[in-house]
Amino acid sequence: MAAEREPPPLGDGKPTDFEDLEDGEDLFTSTVSTLESSPSSPEPASLPAEDISANSNGPKPTEVVLDDDREDLFAEATEEVSLDSPEREPILSSEPSPAVTPVTPTTLIAPRIESKSMSAPVIFDRSREEIEEEANGDIFDIEIGVSDPEKVGDGMNAYMAYRVTTKTSLSMFSKSEFSVKRRFSDFLGLHSKLASKYLHVGYIVPPAPEKSIGMTKVKVGKEDSSSTEFVEKRRAALERYLQRTVKHPTLLQDPDLRQFLESSELPRAVNTQALSGAGILRMVNKAADAVNKMTIKMNESDAWFEEKQQQFENLDQQLRKLHVSVEALVCHRKELSANTAAFAKSAAMLGNSEDHTALSRALSQLAEVEEKIDQLHQEQAFADFYMFSELLSDYIRLIAAVKGVFDHRMKCWQKWEDAQITLLKKREAEAKMMVANKPDKIQQAKNEIREWEAKVQQGERDFEQISKTIRKEVGRFEKERVKDFKTVIIKYLESLVQTQQQLIKYWEAFLPEAKAIA
Amino acid sequence: MMEGLDDGPDFLSEEDRGLKAINVDLQSDAALQVDISDALSERDKVKFTVHTKSSLPNFKQNEFSVVRQHEEFIWLHDSFVENEDYAGYIIPPAPPRPDFDASREKLQKLGEGEGSMTKEEFTKMKQELEAEYLAIFKKTVAMHEVFLCRVAAHPILRRDLNFHVFLEYNQDLSVRGKNKKEKLEDFFKNMVKSADGVIVSGVKDVDDFFEHERTFLLEYHNRVKDASAKSDRMTRSHKSAADDYNRIGSSLYALGTQDSTDICKFFLKVSELFDKTRKIEARVSADEDLKLSDLLKYYLRESQAAKDLLYRRSRSLVDYENANKALDKARAKNKDVLQAETSQQLCCQKFEKISESAKQELIDFKTRRVAAFRKNLVELAELELKHAKVEYVSRARWLTPVIPALWEAKAGRSRGQEIETILATTGNLQLLQNCLAVLNGDT
Numbered sequence: 025m026a027a028e029r030e031p032p033p034l035g036d037g038k039p040t041d042f043e044d045l046e047d048g049e050d051l052f053t054s055t056v057s058t059l060e061s062s063p064s065s066p067e068p069a070s071l072p073a074e075d076i077s078a079n080s081n082g083p084k085p086t087e088v089v090l091d092d093d094r095e096d097l098f099a100e101a102t103e104e105v106s107l108d109s110p111e112r113e114p115i116l117s118s119e120p121s122p123a124v125t126p127v128t129p130t131t132l133i134a135p136r137i138e139s140k141s142m143s144a145p146v147i148f149d150r151s152r153e154e155i156e157e158e159a160n161g162d163i164f165d166i167e168i169g170v171s172d173p174e175k176v177g178d179g180m181n182a183y184m185a186y187r188v189t190t191k192t193s194l195s196m197f198s199k200s201e202f203s204v205k206r207r208f209s210d211f212l213g214l215h216s217k218l219a220s221k222y223l224h225v226g227y228i229v230p231p232a233p234e235k236s237i238g239m240t241k242v243k244v245g246k247e248d249s250s251s252t253e254f255v256e257k258r259r260a261a262l263e264r265y266l267q268r269t270v271k272h273p274t275l276l277q278d279p280d281l282r283q284f285l286e287s288s289e290l291p292r293a294v295n296t297q298a299l300s301g302a303g304i305l306r307m308v309n310k311a312a313d314a315v316n317k318m319t320i321k322m323n324e325s326d327a328w329f330e331e332k333q334q335q336f337e338n339l340d341q342q343l344r345k346l347h348v349s350v351e352a353l354v355c356h357r358k359e360l361s362a363n364t365a366a367f368a369k370s371a372a373m374l375g376n377s378e379d380h381t382a383l384s385r386a387l388s389q390l391a392e393v394e395e396k397i398d399q400l401h402q403e404q405a406f407a408d409f410y411m412f413s414e415l416l417s418d419y420i421r422l423i424a425a426v427k428g429v430f431d432h433r434m435k436c437w438q439k440w441e442d443a444q445i446t447l448l449k450k451r452e453a454e455a456k457m458m459v460a461n462k463p464d465k466i467q468q469a470k471n472e473i474r475e476w477e478a479k480v481q482q483g484e485r486d487f488e489q490i491s492k493t494i495r496k497e498v499g500r501f502e503k504e505r506v507k508d509f510k511t512v513i514i515k516y517l518e519s520l521v522q523t524q525q526q527l528i529k530y531w532e533a534f535l536p537e538a539k540a541i542a
Numbered sequence: 543m544m545e546g547l548d549d550g551p552d553f554l555s556e557e558d559r560g561l562k563a564i565n566v567d568l569q570s571d572a573a574l575q576v577d578i579s580d581a582l583s584e585r586d587k588v589k590f591t592v593h594t595k596s597s598l599p600n601f602k603q604n605e606f607s608v609v610r611q612h613e614e615f616i617w618l619h620d621s622f623v624e625n626e627d628y629a630g631y632i633i634p635p636a637p638p639r640p641d642f643d644a645s646r647e648k649l650q651k652l653g654e655g656e657g658s659m660t661k662e663e664f665t666k667m668k669q670e671l672e673a674e675y676l677a678i679f680k681k682t683v684a685m686h687e688v689f690l691c692r693v694a695a696h697p698i699l700r701r702d703l704n705f706h707v708f709l710e711y712n713q714d715l716s717v718r719g720k721n722k723k724e725k726l727e728d729f730f731k732n733m734v735k736s737a738d739g740v741i742v743s744g745v746k747d748v749d750d751f752f753e754h755e756r757t758f759l760l761e762y763h764n765r766v767k768d769a770s771a772k773s774d775r776m777t778r779s780h781k782s783a784a785d786d787y788n789r790i791g792s793s794l795y796a797l798g799t800q801d802s803t804d805i806c807k808f809f810l811k812v813s814e815l816f817d818k819t820r821k822i823e824a825r826v827s828a829d830e831d832l833k834l835s836d837l838l839k840y841y842l843r844e845s846q847a848a849k850d851l852l853y854r855r856s857r858s859l860v861d862y863e864n865a866n867k868a869l870d871k872a873r874a875k876n877k878d879v880l881q882a883e884t885s886q887q888l889c890c891q892k893f894e895k896i897s898e899s900a901k902q903e904l905i906d907f908k909t910r911r912v913a914a915f916r917k918n919l920v921e922l923a924e925l926e927l928k929h930a931k932v933e934y935v936s937r938a939r940w941l942t943p944v945i946p947a948l949w950e951a952k953a954g955r956s957r958g959q960e961i962e963t964i965l966a967t968t969g970n971l972q973l974l975q976n977c978l979a980v981l982n983g984d985t
Contacts, residue, residue: 345796349793376765390919514941517812517940521937521938538916
């Protein structure tokens with residue numbers, strides 16, 4: 025996979041950049057080779073879900089700095105890397121220029137990792153970016169797979185255990201390759217922990233797969249195709265969820281995530297059950313939030329946020345519509361496959377009863393062709409679903425998370441407003457005390473004022489912080505989205521191409537048979 | 543509604559003329575040539591213009607046309623069936639009633655739902671539905687034509703007086719559709735007939751040929767029925783999958799028009815591709831429908847007609863045997879012997895006449911059937927191949943500029959060569975050159 029370059033450790037500043045410059049040539053050759061290895065898409069995708077991570081990590085050079093208008097260091101890079109594949113070629117073929125160096129892909133260089141641990145911000149802005157870059161660089165260093173669903177236990181207490189395999193060269197993990205067994209509620213537990221920590225500060229935390237009824241059938245023990253389908257669907261969804269989560273540079277650092285990936289035993293996350301105390305609390309909170317959203321009228325000073333919110337609304341609607349159409353396609357494709365199979369059988373019977381030998385043989389051949397085509401249709405339906413439809417539903421949920429983040433910002437603003445109002449009231453109270461001349465109360469009032477002044481400042485800071493984070497997050501989200509969509513759609517189209525190829529083969533084989541009917 | 547869909551001469555292009563021979567392999571000779579040169583669709587009627595070219599003396603002119611409706615075709619068919627003289631022939635099955643209801647419903651629904659979709663979607667769907675309507679229309683014309691051609695090609699039936707009246711009489715034949723009473727009578731007649739058929743089929747036939755034919759036809763008819771139904775369903779699902787592509791294409795288009803970033807341009811391109819795919823898929827399903835489903839449906843009807851012939855023959859055999867028994871009884875009692883003898887003679891003659899012609903008819907049926915299947919299966923395979931190749935090439939061509947570096951860097955060389963081979967075999971040099979230019983990096 026094409027990896028990201030890891031910027032020099034914090035203290036080194038400029039000189040190291042030039043050091044990297046000399047490595048420029050090497051950087052490029054290795055880039056080309058890694059590019060070659062990254063897209064496995066032309067081959068029939070083995071596990072489409074898994075490949076997505078590999079691919080989406082692949083062809084694009086750093087995106088993280090695109091929205092950063094802060095550092096001049098990256099300013100030029102922002103222009104050059106406009107991230108359309110054909111345009112990438114000029115970048116690759118041109119010589120490494122100083123501005124471009126920091127953002128071009130590099131090979132995985134494990135030893136640089138120790139710089140990662142330096143997260144203490146000396147210069148706040150700069151370190152943040154660099155950490156992200158480092159993290160981004162390391163992202164390509166971590167591969168997650170979810171596999172081997174195994175039924176554990178019996179009856180209604182049974183559950184599916186999935187094997188989570190991590191391959192990484194990041195130093196924050198103790199080993200480079202390890203796997204653990206996790207169950208679905210563990211994933212939900214992880215998500216709720218991450219959400220509680222990061223959502224309210226403005227990070228877009230990828231949503232976990234939804235709970236659904238399908239599991240009960242599996243628990244009850246019916247091993248039929250629909251339950252295996254369900255398990256497979258869930259497995260793929262969990263894998264995508266984890267891959268998205270680790271791609272997020274800040275979330276990757278989180279100890280909870282690390283614990284989830286590494287430790288062999290995990291405390292059972294009971295709070296994820298729908299009917300538990302925590303579950304009910306969640307529902308109540310959600311309702312309260314919905315009411316709040318309607319009452320808060322935010323004074324939006326930043327047009328960017330308004331624009332983005334509108335954009336996301338539109339996007340949400342469009343994606344939902346598209347999702348519905350794609351689901352219909354999946355359904356019809358499955359129908360087509362079933363009908364083709366039925367027709368194949370019928371044609372075979374017809375061939376049997378036909379007494380003209382050549383025609384009979386041709387009809388049987390036709391039946392065989394149709395059967396093979398039916399298989400093709402089934403596979404195509406599979407691809408339709410796993411690539412296209414699931415991508416869309418994932419993004420619909422992600423956008424809901426994004427909207428949630430915007431809502432949190434609104435709440436933050438509300439808090440700040442409230443603090444300001446309270447401060448005002450306290451000041452008025454103090455003035456009144458001054459007039460009434462009650463010294464002890466005055467002191468208390470002054471203390472309160474100080475307290476609230478601090479709160480107002482904090483509120484302002486928080487608000488600024490969340491706004492900044494959201495901007496960055498949205499930028500990252502957009503990039504990810506572009507990558508994801510392009511990759512998946514291209515893969516999907518390639519699968520369609522494969523199908524056509526097969527169809528051609530089958531019909532070509534049949535044609536001489538048909539012509540041979542005397 | 544689709545008033546006056548009178549497309550005139552270009553309506554029946556070369557392609558359609560080919561439709562004529564789809565299900566039957568006919569030798570049309572100069573003595574009598576019949577075809578449907580035009581058709582007009584009105585509210586619930588379709589008016590066919592039947593055009594005849596003949597050198598036979600019994601017609602007043604050598605070339606003439608009349609306008610006929612579906613009911614008049616049915617009248618002609620029924621007159622054949624009821625005619626005792628034709629008992630020994632396979633009566634060409636009547637064409638099915640033109641059925642535009644489904645299509646009309648869809649058009650109506652579309653009109654009602656106009657407000658809820660975008661302009662492009664609406665125009666697209668309207669075009670689609672119109673194309674569907676046209677396709678059904680062409681099919682029904684073809685089926686009526688096939689019926690007439692079969693009659694014209696049959697050495698005995700072509701001389702039928704009713705047929706000549708049908709062809710020539712340029713006034714309305716004032717044939718009305720059966721009213722309720724007649725339909726009820728028909729229904730009872732059919733019930734009696736099928737009951738009788740069961741009785742009659744119990745009688746073992748002396749002649750091996752006919753015995754074999756009977757078992758064969760019975761089984762064949764059932765299987766064709768089954769295959770025809772399944773093929774219909776398959777074609778329909780194919781069509782609905784193709785329709786889905788349409789909707790996906792429009793949604794992608796909507797996504798693409800949101801703003802002008804790269805991803806949106808990408809979406810626009812993908813939406814284009816889906817549009818193209820849909821057209822091809824729709825054509826595939828239409829061709830399948832034509833070559834496979836229609837073929838099976840037609841032979842369903844013909845095998846029914848053949849079964850009817852066998853039934854008539856068995857009936858006459860039973861009559862013959864009964865007449866024999868009656869004769870023996872009369873001779874034994876020595877009463878009404880002459881009467882019994884004449885009736886026995888009649889039955890005997892009838893039976894033998896039917897048997898003779900039936901044998902020939904059944905052999906012809908087989909030849910026709912084999913030829914029709916061969917033709918259609920070959921054409922089906924060729925069309926499927928053609929469409930699959932076109933679709934493959936268009937998609938491959940589309941994908942290539944999108945990820946040129948990747949393809950060339952990796953196994954791209956071989957993929958590029960694959961495309962070249964396909965293009966070369968389909969013989970389109972221009973396409974090949976375009977593709978190469980694209981592969982070499984002009985986006």
